[in-house]
Amino acid sequence: MGARSLAVLVVIAVAAVVGVIAALLDRTDVSLVVVVLLLAGTAVLALQVFRRAGAAAAGVRDAGREVRRLRSELARHDKRSAANVRMVRRELLRSHTAVTSLGTEVRELRADISSVRSTVDASRPGKLLTQVQALEQIRDKFHVPGPLPDVGGWALDPTGLLWLIDEIERRRPAYVVECGSGTSTFWIAIALRQNGQGQVVSLEHHRKFAERTRSVLARHGLTDVAEIRHAPLVATQTPRGNFRWYDIDPEHIGPIDLLVVDGPPGTMGPLARYPALPSLHRALTPGACILVDDMHRVDEKEAVKHWLEEIPKLRRSGYMHESSEVLVYG
């Protein structure tokens, strides 16, 4: 309450007391004056209340106007920020796509370079002679009627095949598993048949190549010792994250005496063959051998390094020939 209002109230109170006393003393004239004073005081008070209420209403109106102005400014800001966020997102998406496609190109280029390198390396006269000698040794062992499936290039080299055949003859494995089917499946099956015991299961992601290898096996009467299992590549959980690998249940494979890691192709992505050991090492028998092909490539070298760090029972056998290396389990 303001000082002026308080003063008016005090005057009204005093006038009221005076009026009451005057009325008690029958002083009508004084009472009348007091009533007039009271009315005047009340009018002054009412006037002050109206003026204050008017000022407060104007204040509320101003505040409302300010709130509306701030709201529309905020909405304008929001619109601008949403547009900016959309633009930044679009840019991020564009950069991500560019980086991904650059990564794919670099990977393909790396694969091309290492394939050119190994072709140049393999065509050196000394190396060629080694391969020819290995092929002759294989032919001498079995006298298989031709035509024979290709060797080298996409398939294992004769030296790698000769190691496989020799290993099968010496250790007489009951169960061989191969990642990536082809010529090697044929020669593994020939060696197992010669042993008179053992089976090979070859995992193949590509239906066309699964059919092709099956027809080679059928032509040579090897379907009772070799099975091509068509297993498309699916997301597979490993200690190093998700990879695309063969769609198999490792619980229902094995026990494996000999494992050949020669697929999926490196073009399927970085460390494409890494999931082989995380998925299958529990199915390996003590002393089982693992032949890893394409060890001239960065990805295969890295995959083997990770396996040796992650699987304590795994070690290098010391055998390394051309582009293959042999590991031993247990």
Ligand SMILES: C[S@@+](CC[C@H](N)C(=O)[O-])C[C@H]1O[C@@H](n2cnc3c(N)ncnc32)[C@H](O)[C@@H]1O
């Ligand atoms: C590195 S190769 C493995 C071949 C097999 N381990 C060998 O040594 O013959 C990997 C992939 O090549 C593909 N492949 C199989 N037969 C093929 C053929 N005749 N020509 C081209 N690619 C073939 C298959 O998809 C196979 O998984």
